[in-house]
Amino acid sequence: MPAPALSDELAQQAADAFLLHGEKTRAADEMGLSRNTFCSRLKVAARRGLLGTKPVLEGFQIHRTSTQLGPNGELQREWIQQKPEAGAEFVMPAGHVIKGVSALVDADDRVMARWIKTREDGADLESKIEIIQRAFENFEPRAPYIIRPTDCDSERLTAYIFCDWHLGLFAHGKETGGPDWDLSIAKAVLRETVADLISQSPRSKHAIMLGLGDILHADNSRNMTERSGNVLDVDTRYPKVLETACDLLAEAGENIAAKHDRVEIVVKPGNHDPESTVGIRQALRMYFRSTEWVDVDTSPNPFYWRRFGVNLLGGAHGDKAKPKDMPLIMANVRRHDWSETTTRHFHTGHIHHDTLQEIGGVHVYSHRAPVAQDAYHAANGYLAGRSMRSFNYHVDKGARGSTEIEIR
Numbered sequence: 160m161p162a163p164a165l166s167d168e169l170a171q172q173a174a175d176a177f178l179l180h181g182e183k184t185r186a187a188d189e190m191g192l193s194r195n196t197f198c199s200r201l202k203v204a205a206r207r208g209l210l211g212t213k214p215v216l217e218g219f220q221i222h223r224t225s226t227q228l229g230p231n232g233e234l235q236r237e238w239i240q241q242k243p244e245a246g247a248e249f250v251m252p253a254g255h256v257i258k259g260v261s262a263l264v265d266a267d268d269r270v271m272a273r274w275i276k277t278r279e280d281g282a283d284l285e286s287k288i289e290i291i292q293r294a295f296e297n298f299e300p301r302a303p304y305i306i307r308p309t310d311c312d313s314e315r316l317t318a319y320i321f322c323d324w325h326l327g328l329f330a331h332g333k334e335t336g337g338p339d340w341d342l343s344i345a346k347a348v349l350r351e352t353v354a355d356l357i358s359q360s361p362r363s364k365h366a367i368m369l370g371l372g373d374i375l376h377a378d379n380s381r382n383m384t385e386r387s388g389n390v391l392d393v394d395t396r397y398p399k400v401l402e403t404a405c406d407l408l409a410e411a412g413e414n415i416a417a418k419h420d421r422v423e424i425v426v427k428p429g430n431h432d433p434e435s436t437v438g439i440r441q442a443l444r445m446y447f448r449s450t451e452w453v454d455v456d457t458s459p460n461p462f463y464w465r466r467f468g469v470n471l472l473g474g475a476h477g478d479k480a481k482p483k484d485m486p487l488i489m490a491n492v493r494r495h496d497w498s499e500t501t502t503r504h505f506h507t508g509h510i511h512h513d514t515l516q517e518i519g520g521v522h523v524y525s526h527r528a529p530v531a532q533d534a535y536h537a538a539n540g541y542l543a544g545r546s547m548r549s550f551n552y553h554v555d556k557g558a559r560g561s562t563e564i565e566i567r
């Protein structure tokens with residue numbers, strides 16, 4: 160319990176005794192008080208202005224004076240308030256700088272006290288920047304620098320279909336009647352098309368970069384198809400083509416991972432690149448090994464399966480099992496998912512043109528290729544447009560349309 164405030168009367172008695180005797184010990188004795196009690200009453204008296212101008216108590220200073228004047232301006236009364244003397248002027252400790260200032264204010268927002276907070280003065284900004292730069296001089300990031308996306312729609316999945324890029328294919332426009340095509344043209348066109356496709360696709364939380372085969376035109380430096388031995392029109396050397404394929408897919412993966420919060424990367428083999436895709440998968444796995452929201456599927460299984468809520472998705476290049484057989488393969492391989500899903504899509508490439516068949520409740524797609532026709536296909540009179548597509552799926556509501564970017 161706090162001690163009750165000293166009454167003005169007791170304070171005044173202490174002040175009067177001190178003024179009378181001029182000395183604390185004697186005044187205390189005369190009042191029959193201990194010196195301590197007397198001194199504390201005297202301090203209260205000083206604070207309340209009861210001591211007048213003289214004497215100013217030791218350790219006190221005059222804080223405020225007020226006067227009462229008579230009708231003719233004559234001094235009638237004077238109050239002097241003494242307060243403990245303020246401390247010495249604030250001096251910044253050596254090597255310190257001001258870190259912050261705060262204030263205690265009264266009801267009228269007048270400053271009653273200030274707190275000055277200091278801290279040790281460190282290096283200046285420029286030398287700090289230099290220190291940080293030096294510390295990171297030999298730093299190689301383990302993961303590509305991708306800003307993880309926010310505000311994605313968690314109920315949706317986007318499947319980017321990458322099939323039949325045929326990187327390394329060479330086409331002479333005068334011979335094929337179509338556009339010229341080589342590795343550098345392919346690189347420029349594919350980068351732009353993939354970028355457009357990603358920007359036009361909905362910002363779903365989930366995404367699959369679904370490589371469905373024939374990303375490369377030739378699987379090695381022999382420049383022939385493995386099974387039929389057809390001679391291929393190839394631009395530049397196999398190592399250069401493989402490097403371009405890895406660069407393009409890594410860049411596409413980065414751009415997809417900057418838009419979607421959970422990314423799966425899948426690269427299935429085609430009839431042109433069954434061996435190269437093994438290496439491409441490993442390159443992408445290594446590339447994204449420290450990007451935790453990107454998974455690279457290294458399964459050698461030529462079929463891809465994915466359940467997303469009411470959707471069941473499948474994919475394969477389409478050169479081996481025929482499109483009409485895909486629904487029964489899907490029903491057998493994914494029999495539990497089959498009974499629990501209502502939207503079933505199977506994506507293929509290989510024939511380089513757009514088809515959609517509904518077989519047993521399954522939509523079986525074949526997709527266009529983004530590549531120009533080579534002399535062989537042109538001579539056979541194959542006609543197809545060029546484009547790249549993505550498909551959107553809602554976890555409860557099923558298919559939600561597709562995005563197509565055409566190439567002129």
Ligand SMILES: [Mn+2]
Binds near residue numbers: 429430476508509510
């Ligand atoms: Mn093919």
